[in-house]
Amino acid sequence: MRIDPDRLWQRLMRLAEIGGRPDGGVDRQALTEGEIAAWRLLIGWAAEVGMEAATDAAGNLFLTLPGRDRALPPLLAGSHIDSQPTGGKFDGAFGVLAALEAATFLAERGVAPARDITIVAWMNEEGSRFAPGMMGSEAFAGVRDLAAIRAARDAEGISAGDALDTLHAAFPELPRRPLGFPVGYYLEPHIEQGPLLEQAGIPIGIVTGIQGKTTWEIVIKGEEGHAGTLDMALRRDALVAFARMAAAMQAEVGLADPVVKFTIGRVEVQPNAPSVVPSRVLFRIDLRHPDNAALAGFGRRLEALAETYAAPCGVSVTRLGEAPSNDFDAGLRARIAAAAARLGHAVMPVLSAAGHDARHMAPLCPAAMIFIPCRGGISHAPQEWAEPAHVAAGAAVLAEVISELA
């Protein structure tokens, strides 16, 4: 094994203390003080073995073990260290620390790889503080404009741009790499966030692709009024319109086939006072489907339902993000299978139901993902858990592939 599994586990637990919640979960949202503290920890660990830290205009963190030929495009590996407000210890953090462990193990043994090995922690994968997520990888891949990313605001009105400037100001010594610098390969280890590996009793998932995802922001505009006096027949109650709309969307899309995923996760009501008829409801839809035609069809249905059920209120429907299903590189998938076989770990192919930054790297270079099981398939929750043996297996397979490629 080309890793130290105990050190990796201890670092996972140490990182989880930053933003640690009393319930055992982690609240370390993007561009917060918690994320700044986590950067400091990672940069310190990397510096111990002579790795170089850098950032870019989108707030991604790069930790590089220099290769013999620095002109070669680096092997990039990692994930993200931001979490949901009620997140767990493994989502994102496992990928970054497993990749860091692989590089650290080589560095400690004085191995100079052929090309740079760069560990990446992408900015704001989760999208809970600033929506939508995957800001760092989308800016890097040129999928979304940096100016649009900087304009996003959190619930307190702080812009992502200001938060990004705060992050950069905390690390004035870090050089800035250009967005979209050439990359040789991209590898992302992650917990599965689904039950398939655990149910099959298999420690390594070779990710075939990521299901497509579309997100919307919908705003229903009604009219305020007094709860005790305004006739029901005269009301333009934005919350009543929302309730009917959401119930119809769930019935016609959420329950339409066995694999679709339909979620309304965020709702804001105005003025949100107990005896005032609500004048405005803003909500977000997250729709996912592995089949791109089905994704598009359900999307059109949701947009039509929003128009149908808004009356007598007005409605605006904004598509925030659209990511079709993708396939990961066949050559890298074969290398992962071979590495796992050498280490004696069983593997199975898995379609990723969750989105990952790897989606945006796949068009730029050969890219792949390695999944490990998580208990009960639970993620984005404090009880999220991965077994130490699975963490070690996933990191060891990654380290094999990194050694081979770099």
Place this chain on the structure above:
Amino acid sequence: MRIDPDRLWQRLMRLAEIGGRPDGGVDRQALTEGEIAAWRLLIGWAAEVGMEAATDAAGNLFLTLPGRDRALPPLLAGSHIDSQPTGGKFDGAFGVLAALEAATFLAERGVAPARDITIVAWMNEEGSRFAPGMMGSEAFAGVRDLAAIRAARDAEGISAGDALDTLHAAFPELPRRPLGFPVGYYLEPHIEQGPLLEQAGIPIGIVTGIQGKTTWEIVIKGEEGHAGTLDMALRRDALVAFARMAAAMQAEVGLADPVVKFTIGRVEVQPNAPSVVPSRVLFRIDLRHPDNAALAGFGRRLEALAETYAAPCGVSVTRLGEAPSNDFDAGLRARIAAAAARLGHAVMPVLSAAGHDARHMAPLCPAAMIFIPCRGGISHAPQEWAEPAHVAAGAAVLAEVISELA
């Protein structure tokens, strides 16, 4: 006319500057710095004509023009000066300032009334910051325990008790009157908050009673999960349960008869993140009906619907407040009619669709309310408006009745 209508109007506009919103509305919620500033203004105006200020344990403000026989129970008149977060200039403020104008006018002319005339501004009528509202009058009338009132918390977790202590600390010089001191008569002028007077072209409404009101807090408890991975069939999505429940309540209660009023004004979703299946939804119901049997029947229906539609989530249903319909004092209503006739103002009887502090005074002493029209029947909104002529008419009728009784 026993008032100065210009001064009254100017004071209404001056008070509306405290908590004034850019859209012309007023945000002066209970026990805020805005309310403290408004107290200072009122106490100052009252002091100019020798009126005495006092408070009580529930944060009610009393401004007294001393009578010749101070042992007689006072005539109490007023309303409240707290507003909704997106409230207007007249709701509550008109009643307090009209009563203050009547007393000021007498004081300026050296008239010593037979009994004390006490202007009251009740604490937290609106219930938007601390729910449910009418805290001051309910504590005064013994309808709700002061300890329960102090335990209520606002959205930021501040208790009403702490906010009340802050208010009292700002006015250390004010004497404390006991809760529930004897009252001779209670009069409350108010904007109608409905369209009837405006539609009839009549400036004075004699309020026959207040429609009954019941409020609930309902909490739906589901389970958090990842929006991209958790099977729809396995979800316990609290927001989906809420949408179905609210839509059913609107269909079966909100549209059940022409006079019922059903409102869900406040909704809180947890964790309220775009890609997390919601684990908890808390919402408030406001139900009103002039017929007590219908009010009770619809209430039972709502509670049954909450149980029916919660599955597969859990639900808790808490009745926060229950106020049956009431009738105002026939003798006082006749006096108001006679006073209006002397001043040449047409009157009509009106049932109050909105709740008022007067509801809680009616069991304690002869009580009545005087309504004036408001534009379009709109209230609890920045565009709330009453014509200066109607403000003057309502205050003049009140001043007539006060002069007669005190």
